[in-house]
Every structure is written in C-alpha cells, then in structure tokens.
Amino acid sequence: MRAEVVRGTKPGPVVWISSSVHGDELNGVEITRQVFRKLKPENLVGTIIIVPVVNVFGFNQEMRYLPDRRDLNRSFPGSKRGSMAARLANTFMTEVVKKCDLGIDLHTAAKGRYNLPQLRGDISDPFMTELARAFAAPIFIHGKPPTRSLRRAANDLGIPVVLYEAGEADRLDMTSIEIGKIGILRVLRSLKMLTRAPVSTTEELLISNSTKWVRAKRSGLLRLDVSTGDFVQKKQKIGVIGDAYGDRIYRVEAPISGLIISHATKPLLNQGDPIIHIATLDRPE
Numbered sequence: 001m002r003a004e005v006v007r008g009t010k011p012g013p014v015v016w017i018s019s020s021v022h023g024d025e026l027n028g029v030e031i032t033r034q035v036f037r038k039l040k041p042e043n044l045v046g047t048i049i050i051v052p053v054v055n056v057f058g059f060n061q062e063m064r065y066l067p068d069r070r071d072l073n074r075s076f077p078g079s080k081r082g083s084m085a086a087r088l089a090n091t092f093m094t095e096v097v098k099k100c101d102l103g104i105d106l107h108t109a110a111k112g113r114y115n116l117p118q119l120r121g122d123i124s125d126p127f128m129t130e131l132a133r134a135f136a137a138p139i140f141i142h143g144k145p146p147t148r149s150l151r152r153a154a155n156d157l158g159i160p161v162v163l164y165e166a167g168e169a170d171r172l173d174m175t176s177i178e179i180g181k182i183g184i185l186r187v188l189r190s191l192k193m194l195t196r197a198p199v200s201t202t203e204e205l206l207i208s209n210s211t212k213w214v215r216a217k218r219s220g221l222l223r224l225d226v227s228t229g230d231f232v233q234k235k236q237k238i239g240v241i242g243d244a245y246g247d248r249i250y251r252v253e254a255p256i257s258g259l260i261i262s263h264a265t266k267p268l269l270n271q272g273d274p275i276i277h278i279a280t281l282d283r284p285e
C-alpha cells in the first residue's frame, strides 16, 4: 500500500484520501491522481495523505475482495495477528487513519451496477452536512456506516469520513471523476486548507433520508426505460422483463417517487436481482 503525502508549508488539519478499498473500483484511483497533481505545498495548509489503492491485492487481480475472499470494508478496525484482511485494515488504521482529522473515502457501485455520483453520511451531523454542501455532489444520502467498515471504524475514533460513491466497478467514468475531483478540492477549501479551489455554485443540496431497491419479481431479460439520474413517479412504468422470445412480458413499476441513484447494467436478471435504486427526496436545505 503506497501513500503520497503532501505537507503544506503552513501547519493545519491532516486529511487522508483513500480509494480502492474494494480492489475493482477504479474511479477513485483516477480522482486521487488528479487531486494530487493540483496540490502544491506552498498553497496548502496542513497535510494530505493520498492512498490511491488500499486493497492492492484485489486491485492486481481485478477483484472487489482480498485473495482470502474477505471484504476489506467489513474487516475494520482489524488486528495485528488476524486474517489478511484484518492485518491490512489494522495497518491502514495505524499508519493513516489515526494520524488524521478527517478522511475522504472513494467508492463505486459493485459489478453490474452504476451509481449516480453521491455522498453518503449522517445528515443529522451539521459538520458532515456542511462538507456535503461544499462537495456539491448531485445528492447526499443519509446512512449510518455499515458495521466494520472503514467509515465506522474511523467514526468510532471520532474521525469523520466523507464517503463518495460514483460510477461502476472496472470502469473509468469521466463525469464521476470530474465531480469527485472538484468536490474534494471544494471540501479542502471549506476546511481552509486550500486558498485556491472552485467554490460550490449549488445553492440547494439534494438530501435523501431513505432509499429503496426495486427488485425483479420475475427472471428474464430487462429492458429499462429509465436510467440513473432520472426522476420517477410512483407507479410509473420503468421497463419490462421478458423472455427470449417476447412471449411473456412483465411490466416493472416504480414503487415510490424519487431520484434514481443506481441501476443494473446487466439485462439478464434472476428473481430478486436489483433493477434500480430510488432515493426519496426531502425538502432541500
């Protein structure tokens, strides 16, 4: 696990930016590369630690998990003498997290899905909402961090984590990369670590308190009429699932109104497979 450290000429907060905790999630690697090229010690207050590839083993094998099949993002805070995942998590906690005041962790959707660029965090935390406003991703989704995730382990030490999810595994998505890069620079500016960075022009922050997956009630071939980023109304037809001959067609409807924040990129579905993920929208704040 290699880290790039940029130490500003003036002392200030220490922030880490991590990517590829899931080894096949690549957008964050490109985001960290682009952010790193923008950082100059003379314009920086504090220190930035960049770890483009946390799960090096998964990255080399184009795999989400580690060679021992464990999910690194369910292995934090880890331990010195535990499994491979536990040891890697422990190293990251000791060498990076514990030295920082804030973290930015970059993810994409899992294989077979595409995520709208989005921030995840606790909307009841005013500091996190302020950072989300600065980042200005298309939407900020409320959620507690999963047990044994990096975000949870850092939060347990009182260290906040900005979690950005965008695009899909195994791909570089230029829109997701651009929004992520600009968002990080804006967050650093809002922390007064950078004097020069774009300011958010978004006046309203879209916030969602709850989300719902629409799952396939039948197996078959999905023809989707909508895509990530579209707004849907309750009972709106979002597509059909059919068989290979077109004999049987099953209509798929949106069970709630909201913004589509993720969709399945593979058309072949088994019963129960996710089709789209809808976020209900709260009043803009």
Ligand SMILES: [Zn+2]
Pocket: 021, 022, 025, 106, 107, 108
């Ligand atoms: Zn991930």
